[in-house]
Amino acid sequence: MNKGFIKNLCTLCALVISFNSYSFDDELTVYSSRKAHLIEPLLDAFTKDTGIKTKLLTGKGNALIERIKLEGESTHADIFMTVDAGNLWYAGSQDILQPMKSETVNSNIPNHLRDPGNLWTGLSVRARTIVYSTDRVNADELSTYEDLASKKWKGRLCLRTSKKIYNKSLVASLIHHLGEEGAGKVVEGWVNNLATSPHSKDSKVMEAIMAGQCDVGIVNTYYYVNQMKKTPNAQLKLFWPNQKTTGVHVNVSGAGIVKHSKHIKESQQLIDYLTGIKAQQIYMSLNGEYPANPKVKSVSLDRDLGTFNQDKMNLSQTGVLQSEAVKLMQRKKYK
Secondary structure, three states: OOHHHHHHHHHHHHHHHHHOOOOOOOOEEEEEOOOHHHHHHHHHHHHHHHOOOEEEEEOOHHHHHHHHHHHHHHOOOOEEEEEOHHHHHHHHHOOOEEOOOOHHHHHHOOHHHEOOOOOOEEEEEEEEEEEEEOOOOOHHHOOOOHHHHOHHHOOOEEOEOOOOHHHHHHHHHHHHHHHHHHHHHHHHHHHHHEOOOOEOOHHHHHHHHHOOOOOEEEEEHHHHHHHHHHOOOOOEEEEOOOOOOOOEEEEEEEEEEEOOOOOHHHHHHHHHHHOOHHHHHHHHHHHOOEEOOOOOOOHHHHHHHOOOOEOOOOOOHHHHOHHHHHHHHHHOOOO
16 A cells, blocks of 8 residues: 555544544634644734634644545634645645635735635745855855756755755746746756755755855745854855846745635634734744735844845746646656
8 A cells, every 4th residue: 555645544544533632612713734833823813802712723734635625514624724835726726715805815915925716815925045155155156046057056056855845836936937948957957966965954955055065055034044043153144046037936824714614704804814914923023934915024034134026926826837846856856
């Protein structure tokens, strides 16, 4: 029997057991693949400000989606939350979400950070950008994601594994902008320039740079923020690529209302709240993520990391093109 199937089945069974230990009653129930400590402060603030009680259940994203599908009309879930637009798009494709009708969301969140069919919205933004050694690289040597495929970076590049959704979405964006052939040349160049085998985590990429194993890499901004808290004297710095072309690749954490929610009005109220100023500031303080609402200024992050122009590709494309991205990386032997 397929090991992946057995693993998913065991995860689902564990979720069933843990879920059955809860009493749901009239509370607003959030199923989330995000860690509890990143979501509970937001829900606590919502309850304090509105009086609406919430219950948070966490688990692996795909297992939660399967749970909601199996529960059908009997589901306790009101809201599904996860990271990466590719995962949000997948949830929408599985017919577990319903369209939102909210002028608040439409006003607070830019079009490119929302599903065109209103099935989900981004709630916080993370940029996937270039990190480099200030000892061995001058900033004027850097320019674009595409340039990291050039020969000058031979044996100097570190990357996270292609299996991570963040890199699937980045490559999907390359396909969107460059076409499959152009994106393929970039990925092939990256693979040829690798100094080490792909790493399991963004933090491992930065550790490899600090250890002198490579000079440049690609990471999510909040990993860098957290790394610099641990090692404030590390000779690392971020570079914002593609500022004269497509802009920095961004992604989101986000949420949608479950198709068979029993509390649609309250669910929309929570999502509206999470796009507002107070909740957006909480997102920034918890994990170094950028606000999805452009009315909220990321003063401390801008001061520490600098400002940048975002890629305005609608993030639903990270899901639409995800399968092509995976196949392309497999063909180019990006592991």
